[in-house]
Amino acid sequence: MTPFLARFRKVLAAAGLATALAAASPVRGADVAIAWDPDLARPDDRAAYERTLRGMVQDARARVVAGLGMEPGPELTVKVHSRAGYERAFGADAAREDAARFVGEVVHVNGGARLDDRLAGLLVHELTHAALDAGGKARTLPRWLDEGLAERLSWQRRGQDGPTPGQAAELKQARERKELVPLPADRELDRSGYLRSWAAVVFLERRYGRDRVMATVRATLGGEPFEKALRRELSLSTGELDRDFAAWVGGL
Numbered sequence: 001m002t003p004f005l006a007r008f009r010k011v012l013a014a015a016g017l018a019t020a021l022a023a024a025s026p027v028r029g030a031d032v033a034i035a036w037d038p039d040l041a042r043p044d045d046r047a048a049y050e051r052t053l054r055g056m057v058q059d060a061r062a063r064v065v066a067g068l069g070m071e072p073g074p075e076l077t078v079k080v081h082s083r084a085g086y087e088r089a090f091g092a093d094a095a096r097e098d099a100a101r102f103v104g105e106v107v108h109v110n111g112g113a114r115l116d117d118r119l120a121g122l123l124v125h126e127l128t129h130a131a132l133d134a135g136g137k138a139r140t141l142p143r144w145l146d147e148g149l150a151e152r153l154s155w156q157r158r159g160q161d162g163p164t165p166g167q168a169a170e171l172k173q174a175r176e177r178k179e180l181v182p183l184p185a186d187r188e189l190d191r192s193g194y195l196r197s198w199a200a201v202v203f204l205e206r207r208y209g210r211d212r213v214m215a216t217v218r219a220t221l222g223g224e225p226f227e228k229a230l231r232r233e234l235s236l237s238t239g240e241l242d243r244d245f246a247a248w249v250g251g252l
Contacts, residue, residue: 037082037111052115053080057107060123060157064131067153069214072130075105086110102126117158125154137221144183145217145226148197152205155198162202168252171199175249181242200241203248208234 034050057078065071087095089108094101100109100122107126109119128150132138138146155161163171174180174192183200184193204213212233219229230236236244 034078034080036080037085049080049115053078053109056115056120056123057127060120060127063124063153063157064127067156067210068128068131068149068217070131071134072127073105073134076107076127076130077105078107078109080109080111082111100126102130105130121154121158124157125150128153132217132221135221137223140220140223140226141217142183142185142226143187143189144185144193144197144200147189147194148199148201149217151194151198152201162206163199163252167195167199168249170195171249172252175246180249181246182238183242183245199249200245203245204234204241207244207248 034054036046061072061076081089083095086098086108090098090101095110098110099119100107102108107123107130129138129146132141132146132149170192171180174196179192180196183196187193189197201213216226216229216233219233220226227238230238230241234241
């Protein structure tokens, strides 16, 4: 989630929403059920909008499965809100800043958002959370790893595989201020926290490969303490991870 989405991770969907949504198929690329606020769009606009949105959700789901080797879950559905309806469900700040969020097996889309690359990236981010939390275990992951994986796949969807010169400079400044590490395990993240979390996942994948990183993730989601899984799969303690990540940032 983005910093604005993070505050609302535990927010429940609007009352009665679950009964209004049909279950979607768990098969990658399969049809996705979409429900609408009745006042969102004119009927002649709805079909084209829905086709485009459904394609974006299917693409996001395929990218998440390819990137994580995990399914978002068989009950995944999409609810398209009017801007006013989105604000009623999640608050005024969310309506101003959010384009999408995942809550309770539902991807909520702010119908006022444009169907563009930014929304496509956010859908990938939210479906990553859906996949990591398919067994209800995502909170066993350190916060930086949960959000870092979501940001990693989201930025890859937008064609970015590593830090830009500006991002590298920001990470180095955080290192100089001694704010780069330790990586945030459980606190709310600001924009800098999301950048550091994403960069840490980039670092781990470049040094150890995605397969070994995901082996650590799967072991943690399976109930093993993160520190134990990290030691077995990557031969690192959390302190060594912080140290090596900071050294990598220094070399950017």
